[in-house]
Amino acid sequence: MPKVSLSHMEATILMALLISVVLGVVTKKTDKERLHYGLYCFGCFVATVFGLGWLMKLGHG
């Protein structure tokens, strides 16, 4: 099994992408709704990553 070394950003974006795919597929009924919800979830995850990242930077100095 090859070893993979991802940065914080890469790992969180990858996790966000995989979770968004599953959430989009299992929670909505039509393909259009699934795509929209998957993109919405991904956007929320990414926004949260950036938001909390900046919050920690500003709070920690």
Added chain:
Amino acid sequence: MSAEAPKIPQPAKAPVPISKWLPVVLIAWAVPGGGHLYLKRTQRGLLVGSATILCFLFGLMMRGAFFEPQTGELLLTLINVGGHIANMMMGIPYYLATWLGYNQPDVAGHVHDYGTKFLVGAGLLNILNMVDAWEIATGEKE
């Protein structure tokens, strides 16, 4: 003034026999996306299955650790037993990795830490897949 529509009593839904949904849920547990494929939801099965398996594979490649069901303090028990259950929810890939000798100790480092979370996350995603397959099998969802 608007009169409320009279409530018409709906007949109770007959319970779906266990033989109809149990095999689907077991297949969905054993093989991520397998329940959907069994129910002929090929596209959805491939999507959720590949996302779940990719999450698990990245966890292995990042050398994440599997949780051991240790008990002790409440928080420690919750984390370890909960993590172990989530790991087991991955089904055959988890047991395959264990049987093939994957035994990564929990070491410091952000990559290992993310790997552990990816492994747990994959199990949790598979629970979502199982619930979705169950809903399809029982007719709650198309």
